[in-house]
Structure formats: C-alpha cells, structure tokens
Amino acid sequence: MSAAVRVDGLVKTFGRTRALDGLDLTVTAGEVHGFLGPNGAGKTTTIRVLLGQVRADGGRVELLGGDPWQDAVELHRRLAYVPGDVTLWPSLTGGEVIDLLGRLRGGLDPGRRAELLERFELDPRKKCRTYSKGNRQKVALVAAFASDVELLVLDEPTSGLDPLMETLFNECVLEEKRRGRTVLLSSHILSEVEALCDRVSIIRAGRTVESGSLADLRQLTRTTVRAELIGPAPQLAALPGVHDLAVSDGRLSCQVDGDALTPVLAELARVGVRALTTQPPTLEELFLRHYTGATR
C-alpha cells in the first residue's frame, strides 16, 4: 500500500514557539487514520502544513506523492478539507458555497449532493450568516463528501454536530472508506475514533508519542488484575512489568504491562486464586495517559 501522507521529523516554529517538534505521521492509502492529541498539541498546524498553507521549517512532508507547498494547487484537486472552525461567506447561501467549493474541486456529484443535503437536514437556501456552527460544518461536510477526491482531511469535523448527526457522519465516513478514499480525521471523540479509525497517531507538544492500530495501542498499556487469593501472597513484586501492587486481607490488585501478563498469571495459578478479574485499558485511559503525559 502506498502512503497518502508521509511526514518525517516535521518542525514548525512560530517566533519562539516550537509548534511542531519532529512530528511523524504516516497515513496509508485507503485507511481512516485518527489524529489525536490535546488542544494545542499541533494537530491543526500539521494539517495546515499538509495543505500548503504554512511552510515547514524542517523535516520531510509528502502528500499524495507530492510536495504540499510546491504542488499545492495540483494536490488540492485530489483532496477535500473541512476545517474545525468553519467560517463561510455571510452573504452567500449554503447551496452556493457547496457548489462553489465543489466546482473548484473539479465538480460535484449532484445526486450525492441532494442525498447528503437531505440526510444532514440542511436547508441550502439560507444565508450562511444565519447558520449555526453545526450547520456551517454541515455545509463544509456536504461539499467534501460530494466531491470526487482521493483524500479527505477532516479537522474535528463533528464538534458542532448533535449526536444524531454524529452517527450520520460516522456512516458517511465509512461509505467513503468503502469507496476507497483515504481519511485523515483529527478528533477528540473517542467513540468516533473507535468506530471509524483503522489506525491512530497520538501527538503531544508537537511530537508523535504513539502510532498504530487501536489493538496495538492497547497492547502497549497496562491491564488491571484483581484476585482473591487462596494461599500465601504470590511473589509478584519481583516480576518485570508489574506496578502498583497491593495485597491486603487476601485480596490482590496490580497493574500489569501488556507483554508481562503471562508470568503474572502463572504465578497466580501457582498460589491459587478463588476469583480473578482482568480489565483491559479503556480508550479513555489510553488517551488520558498520553494526553497528561504520565510515564508508562
């Protein structure tokens, strides 16, 4: 599979602020890639570099096989972008904006446009001035989904949508995926990421801290193990990958690294347990750990 986006060691500074500090990102063609990170981590700056709106200060950036700064116009024929904070021309109607963006990207599928308008329950005759944030987002989403492009770049596209519309958005992204399109999705909504993304990259303070499939990421984190013991306390403290071990009144709890689970279970089996629960990390824990920057 070829890469739709390949970013190596990307650096971008604004004055003294180092917004991107050696960021890596690879999006394989045909996948939905989640792009995650706390506010101010550099997600939007990365997207602006990918769109050729700001110039990289260092590192290598490749978009659809081209240089996003040099070949911006050519590359933009093959992608559609939905910004996180959509501002539209107040005197134009939603329909006019959709058609303008579509025509610029090389034409819209009128059937798909009509279908999307209906599904998103958007009135295209209203002036953009009167649209709410959610409705402005719908305008940009309809224009993007109805365009014939290879890559969709979506920057927190559902931040203004209600839960029903979020579900609809998820359906649309999966449809796009089935059509073979690549999606780069910056998001904060974990259910959305879990439902849609093949792989995710988590960034913090301008660097990539984790990248892989959700299963991979789970593997890298700790499982909570609780047991009621029959016999004496097992010798767990000496095993590698065991953390926060606590034993009292025959009850044991600890956190175990994903790759250290087998020896822990063997030791528990040796001393004997009356009850055993293991709890995989939730997505929330996964992200919180990276967002807050706690050591593994």
Next chain:
Amino acid sequence: MTGTATLIRLIVRRDRVPLLVWIAISAVLPAGIASGTTALYPDQAARDAFATESLGSPAQLATRGPIYAASVGGLTAWTLGSSLALIGGLISILLVIRHTRGEEETGRRELLSAGVVGRHAPLAAALAVVCTANLLLGLLAVPALVASGLPAGSSLLFGLSTAAGGWAFAAVAAVTAQLTAASGPARGIAIATGGLLYALRSLADTGGAAWLAWLSPFGWVRLTKPYAGDRWWVLGLVAVFVAALTAAAFRLSTRRDVAGGLVPTRPGPDTGALSGAFGLAARLHRGALVGFTTGFGLMGALLGVAARGLDAQLDTPRFRELATTIAGADARVSDVFFTFVMYVLSQLVAAAALVSALRARGEEAVGRAELLLSTPVGRLRWGLSHLVFALVSPVLLLTVLGAAAGLGYDGDIARVTAATLAHLPAVWTVVGIAALLFGVLPRAAVAVSWTALGLFLLVDLLAEFKLASGFVLALSPFTHVPAVLLGGASAPVAPLLWLTAVAGTLTAVGLVLLRRRDLAPAT
C-alpha cells in the same frame, strides 16, 4: 444595562492603541495649527488678506465653510472645524459599528449576552467609550490652545464643538447598527448619511441657502462660532440630536433578535453559479462597488452643476488673482475650483480602493481564505482576484466622477474625465502599498495601510500651511498629479508613468511575497 462597565473595559482594552493615537493627534492638531497661523500671518493685516482670499474661493467654502473671524482663533477654528468633525465622525461610526453590529455578526456578542449582561449593555458601552474619547480629545486640546495665547472660554467651546461632531455620528451609527444583520451595510448607511449631511453643509456655504447648514451636524460644529461670538446654545442642538437618535437606537434594539436586523434576511438560491475565485471575489466586491459608484456619480453631478455658475460669481479681483498665480492669466476660475475639489475627492477614491485592496486580508483573518485555498486555487490567483477589484474600482469611480461632473459643468466630459483619471496612478500607488503590506506583514496590513493614507492627507494639510515642503511633500503620491484642467494638453505625463510603475512594482512584489509566506489567520 447590567455589565456595561465590564464591556467598557473590554472595548478600551481591545482598542486602546487606535483610541490613544486618535485622541492624541486630534488633541495636538489645533494648537499646532494655531501656532502655524500665528507664524504665517503675524499681524491683523496679513490675516485679513488671507481671510479675504479664502472667502473668495468656493473650494475653501465647500470644504471648510465661512471664516467667522480673521483672528488666530477664528482661523484655527475654520481650518479644523469641519475636518476634525469629519475625521471624528468617521472614526466614531467605525468604532460604534465594530463594537455593536460587528460583535453580533461574528457571534462574540452571543457569548457575552449569555453572561450577566443586559440587553442594552453592548450599545451603551460602545457609545460610552466613543463619546468619552470624543470628549477627551476635545478637552485635551484646550490647555494647548490657551497656552498658545487663545481665550480659555472660546477654546473650551471649540473643543466641545469638535467632540460634538463625533457624538453626532456615534449616534447615527447606533441607529444604523440596528437595521441590517451584516455590519458592512450598517457601516455604509452611516457613512452615506455622513456624506449627505456634509454635502448639505457644503451647499449651504457655497452660496446656496444658508439655512441648510442648520440641518447638518457639520453645520452645527461651525455655527457655535468659537472665537467669533461663542454661541454656546448651538451645542444644545447637538445634544437634542444625539439624545433623540440614541433613544431611537435603544428602542429599535428591543424590537429585534440578537444577531438579527430590522430588515429581515431573505432566503436565497439553493444552487450557486459562482465559477471560481474570481466569481466569488466579484460577488464579494459587488455591493461596495455599486454603492461607491452611485455615490461618486451623484457627488460629481452635484459638483458639476454647482461649478457651472461659478465663473460669474467668482469673478472677484481676489480670486482672479489667486487663479492667475496658480494657473496663469487665461485660466477659468471654475477650473481652479474643480482642480482643488478633484484633489480632495481622489483621496476619497483612494479610501474606497483601499477597502477593496484589504478585503483579501479580511478573508484571511476570519479563516475563509483557509477553506478557499484548500481547493485548487493558488495564492496568486486568490490575491489577484481581490486586487483586480482594488485596481479597477478607482478607474470606474474616477471615470464616473469625471463624466458626471463634466456633464453637469460644461458638457466637455472628455476633458473633466481626463482630469479625474490623472489621479489614477496616485490612487493605484495607495493600493500598491496595501498589496505590499498584505504580502509582507499581513497582521499589520490594515492598520499600516490606513495610517499611510492618513499621513498622505496630513502631508497635504501641512503643505497647505507651508509647514512641509520639498522632500516631505514629495512623499505623498497625490502631490505629483498634474493639474490637467489647468495645463491643457501640456500637462506633464512623466509623473503618471512613474507613479504607475511604482504602483505596479509594489503590487507585484506584494503578490510574490504572498506566495512565499505562511497563511496568517487572526486567531
């Protein structure tokens, strides 16, 4: 009204720099002009001569009105009375709209209204700040005027008259801000109202019916007659005008929704025919272009008709002498008048062109450029799509102005239009400066471009008072424009060529740099 105090602090915090600059310049200028007058016309005989000469010029009467007393104070009040009211009025309109309708349009008002902020607080806060600023600049001018030897009471009246100009148009803007959902039209209606009231005063002072001046705030700020009888009661008219309009604005604001206008927004087409970046730009510039064209057309027609009768009326020995020194023995006095008025109007055309030139920056600041440039529209194409309108709009405006004026004047449309179009390269230079700044310093482009135009106006004002010469004078592109009406076919063409070259170079460099810089949204 709850929350007004907090909102006042917010407005002052956001606009502290422009507010300070405006107040400082307006407060210092009167004393400067007073000492300039003392230096240039040291004795009463010199001042009398100057006053007689100026009163003979309809151009002076049109822009500044009559001289009520040929004293240092009287001449200072005459020189600045209308200009300060015009500048103060314009700035007051811009500020009031920015902090009322502008805030609603961007949605920031919603955020504030959800807090403990009364329904009337935003308008009250905007008016409080703007009116206080006007009062301050008026009062601060007083000590310096007194220090330069002018009577304290009259100086106070002059300061308050200056403030009154700003107050009147702050109140006008408070009303227009209630009318439309967009801030552009609200601003446009307020400025057009100001233009109309200024024209009314001009008409009254150039030999029309003198009573017309009593219908315009621009008339009132002169009719207080500081240093020439001190009619304090005229300020009462301003107070009534301001109180009535302010009350109307508050009443209107209770009859509409937040972010809505009294004029409802109608639904539009569900499909669009905009063909691309240029189509979009045409749509965005259309309204302003039509408005400005109509305005300058009307202004030209008015001027032409007014100038027609001037030859006979102006054939006074004094003005004949003035015309001869400027343009030679065989010049028509009305041509001299026209030349002066065109000079002033070309700077207004430059302001209109600047609005167009800076629109691209506005698009970038609010984030709309980001969306547009994510499509296959290149930077150059996008920048050009807006700059083309900034370059074409002065062609249109100057042509319409010249044609309408020529038609009303002597029917020789070609000659008068040639005279107005001679200002085109100077206006283009202003556009070029904006284009260059847009390419280099996007975040400062708006402020610095307007400051540059303001400085050109200042240079012209100083030149008139012989306080600037040579090098400083040469800095303003407008001083290089040949007077076509006076020179006939022999008017020098060289300045037109090199000004055009300068404008072209600035624009081209700006566009090249635009391609190389990062996009810089305001947030």
